[in-house]
Amino acid sequence: xxxxxxxxxxxxxxxxxxxxxxxxxxxxxxxxxxxxxxxxxxxxxxxxxxxxxxxxxxxxxxxxxxxxxxxxxxxxxxxxxxxxxxxxxxxxxxxxxxxxxxxxxxxxxxxxxxxxxxxxxxxxxxxxxxxxxxxxxxxxxxxxxxxxxxxxxxxxxxxxxxxxxxxxxxxxxxxxxxxxxxxxxxxxxxxxxxxxxxxxxxxxxxxxxxxxxxxxxxxxxxxxxxxxxxxxxxxxxxxxxxxxxxxxxxxxxxxxxxxxxxxxxxxxxxxxxxxxxxxxxxxxxxxxxxxxxxxxxxxxxxxxxxxxxxxxxxxxxxxxxxxxxxxxxxxxxxxxxxxxxxxxxxxxxxxxxxxxxxxxxxxxxxxxxxxxxxxxxxxxxxxxxxx
Amino acid sequence: xxxxxxxxxxxxxxxxxxxxxxxxxxxxxxxxxxxxxxxxxxxxxxxxxxxxxxxxxxxxxxxxxxxxxxxxxxxxxxxxxxxxxxxxxxxxxxxxxxxxxxxxxxxxxxxxxxxxxxxxxxxxxxxxxxxxxxxxxxxxxxxxxxxxxxxxxxxxxxxxxxxxxxxxxxxxxxxxxxxxxxxxxxxxxxxxxxxxxxxxxxxxxxxxxxxxxxxxxxxxxxxxxxxxxxxxxxxxxxxxxxxxxxxxxxxxxxxxxxxxxxxxxxxxxxxxxxxxxxxxxxxxxxxxxxxxxxxxxxxxxxxxxxxxxxxxxxxxxxxxxxxxxxxxxxxxxxxxxxxxxxxxxxxxxxxxxxxxxxxxxxxxxxxxxxxxxxxxxxxxxxxxxxx
Numbered sequence: 001x002x003x004x005x006x007x008x009x010x011x012x013x014x015x016x017x018x019x020x021x022x023x024x025x026x027x028x029x030x031x032x033x034x035x036x037x038x039x040x041x042x043x044x045x046x047x048x049x050x051x052x053x054x055x056x057x058x059x060x061x062x063x064x065x066x067x068x069x070x071x072x073x074x075x076x077x078x079x080x081x082x083x084x085x086x087x088x089x090x091x092x093x094x095x096x097x098x099x100x101x102x103x104x105x106x107x108x109x110x111x112x113x114x115x116x117x118x119x120x121x122x123x124x125x126x127x128x129x130x131x132x133x134x135x136x137x138x139x140x141x142x143x144x145x146x147x148x149x150x151x152x153x154x155x156x157x158x159x160x161x162x163x164x165x166x167x168x169x170x171x172x173x174x175x176x177x178x179x180x181x182x183x184x185x186x187x188x189x190x191x192x193x194x195x196x197x198x199x200x201x202x203x204x205x206x207x208x209x210x211x212x213x214x215x216x217x218x219x220x221x222x223x224x225x226x227x228x229x230x231x232x233x234x235x236x237x238x239x240x241x242x243x244x245x246x247x248x249x250x251x252x253x254x255x256x257x258x259x260x261x262x263x264x265x266x267x268x269x270x271x272x273x274x275x276x277x278x279x280x281x282x283x284x285x286x287x288x289x290x291x292x293x294x295x296x297x298x299x300x301x302x303x304x305x306x307x308x309x310x311x312x313x314x315x316x317x318x319x320x321x322x323x324x325x326x327x328x329x330x331x332x333x334x335x336x337x338x339x340x341x342x343x344x345x346x347x348x349x350x351x352x353x354x355x356x357x358x359x360x361x362x363x364x365x366x367x368x369x370x371x372x373x374x375x376x377x378x379x380x381x382x383x384x385x386x387x
Numbered sequence: 388x389x390x391x392x393x394x395x396x397x398x399x400x401x402x403x404x405x406x407x408x409x410x411x412x413x414x415x416x417x418x419x420x421x422x423x424x425x426x427x428x429x430x431x432x433x434x435x436x437x438x439x440x441x442x443x444x445x446x447x448x449x450x451x452x453x454x455x456x457x458x459x460x461x462x463x464x465x466x467x468x469x470x471x472x473x474x475x476x477x478x479x480x481x482x483x484x485x486x487x488x489x490x491x492x493x494x495x496x497x498x499x500x501x502x503x504x505x506x507x508x509x510x511x512x513x514x515x516x517x518x519x520x521x522x523x524x525x526x527x528x529x530x531x532x533x534x535x536x537x538x539x540x541x542x543x544x545x546x547x548x549x550x551x552x553x554x555x556x557x558x559x560x561x562x563x564x565x566x567x568x569x570x571x572x573x574x575x576x577x578x579x580x581x582x583x584x585x586x587x588x589x590x591x592x593x594x595x596x597x598x599x600x601x602x603x604x605x606x607x608x609x610x611x612x613x614x615x616x617x618x619x620x621x622x623x624x625x626x627x628x629x630x631x632x633x634x635x636x637x638x639x640x641x642x643x644x645x646x647x648x649x650x651x652x653x654x655x656x657x658x659x660x661x662x663x664x665x666x667x668x669x670x671x672x673x674x675x676x677x678x679x680x681x682x683x684x685x686x687x688x689x690x691x692x693x694x695x696x697x698x699x700x701x702x703x704x705x706x707x708x709x710x711x712x713x714x715x716x717x718x719x720x721x722x723x724x725x726x727x728x729x730x731x732x733x734x735x736x737x738x739x740x741x742x743x744x745x746x747x748x749x750x751x752x753x754x755x756x757x758x759x760x761x762x763x764x765x766x767x768x769x770x771x772x773x774x
Contacts (some may be wrong), residue, residue, distance in 0.1 A: 046700065048693045114693065289765070297771045306501065310606050382684070383683050
């Protein structure tokens, strides 16, 4: 992805380097705003959330932040008190070196769980970083936060003078729940403190929280937005629209790059009783291993979609006699057993993006979720990730 | 498995044949008792349950049955009114041919969803089957109910004169919920009508309902027991124990034969607030794709177990500072990052059965669940099952 200066919000600088966490690739990203930003963040609901999450949640309580640290290749999770102390020490080091107040620093960490940071290496390599900050390089930052990602994930929008950029990482352990993997948004728009969460959180809920690669929720999920106000005010409607578009774009990039994935799956469930029900049914389909493997093999076994809907056993209003299932515009239920329909279906299932549309016909709510197929590649990557 | 006459309960006859549902392997099983039996059944909670389930549930309401029909290679699910009519017609044909009352026949069907039975072939091939019933052949019956199973699954016990046998099938689309895949139990014990469900249902809940291969719940799950009373009364305690043992044995056989599986996983969660919580946490672990792939690759990435526990976000009592995680007798959390421990862990994870033990240390309840690893074989089987 080519970024021009045009796309870069004002007032941000960055430093990306290798601290030697795991290998020689970049594993440390610092993005600093020249002034404190209005900020908001949403985080994993995991009971095993690590110190990066608990500290960042605390530091964002006042809706202000000035810097974001991301450490990749080690999640710093399930390390007890020593893990907390390590995270606090890193924040303090960065604060001292850069002049940002410690409580205005957000930290995120992603990688293997249950291993301590190589803290002595980190201490040595962070020394003097305050002088190394340069004009922000979001492409390098997007690479620096990657773990098993194969491509960096960025998206940008411009609204008048205001620029907005998002970067994200994540390809596995992805079923964000009221939170997300790692995603960071930077803008020079001026957005009031009490407005930003009202814009940001519903967007995350309808984009990142509608994504599932493998039903496993990370202990480190974090999505944070920093708005430094240097470009002045912006139409909140246009800003919301742009943020929504960026978030959606990043979600599709994650689904495309998901571990072992060969196809993106988009499921829309409509005419449900309420949004929660529509999303529950859509998630049941997108998370079904049998649906995922059928799509991988372009096997026109549409009955597995019916099976997956059937798993929502608490949604007693759902009646199999009212349900309709379509792939693109081909209706398969009720009753597409003809060889001709199955051939059409096989063609649809061979596309790079497979759209499944379910109408429950019991209400007026709809939801769309995204996921990917399941291939041998996922097994290969995850049978030997930590070692 | 060698069955001797010794193991066979009195008064059952069977007929197993190929009706031409899909290929030339046996796809029809009829087991008849010479007298009506006390009977009970539990069935899938799927919203897309097929007519086999709805008809069998209805026919067992009086706790009496005399015959079981199993059709494999086609589930007869999501076929609308014609599917119901086909199932009723098959039951009526068998009733007429065998002299069993139609309402005393249980039917189960397993295989692809959304395809109609080849009903004309079935009609032709069922003609005259009343005369073809012979001394019961449970081994042949266990083979006749198979779909992608690679081995038949039987288990037997004897209590004095009383014999008890169970057969089961199932290797994928397995996360039974208040029900199970297909499992049938036959005994010549005399068990009162009001006692059998009290024995049978808790056992199913703690065995089959604690099994998950791939988190997908079948539309056809059925577990049925027939007790014809021909061997007289039995100690209910001993009978319960024997039935529990058989059910457990069949569950392990299913986990061993699960699609693509190379290892059985047993998860015990103890010191939970209640049984439901213990089971919820254990299921979260056994269903995690990242835990399953780590075990497949014998990758000592124990942090994924912590991640999976963390997903039970509604169980707010769980505190990561109180949790302990062990593989066999090796404690990995808190804090086993030493190379020596990871090597020990890798050895444990290379065994054919991997035992994970989690103590929540917040209560006194425990639960054990079973599952299997996830390999390329699962993808291979399920990327091309229907076609």
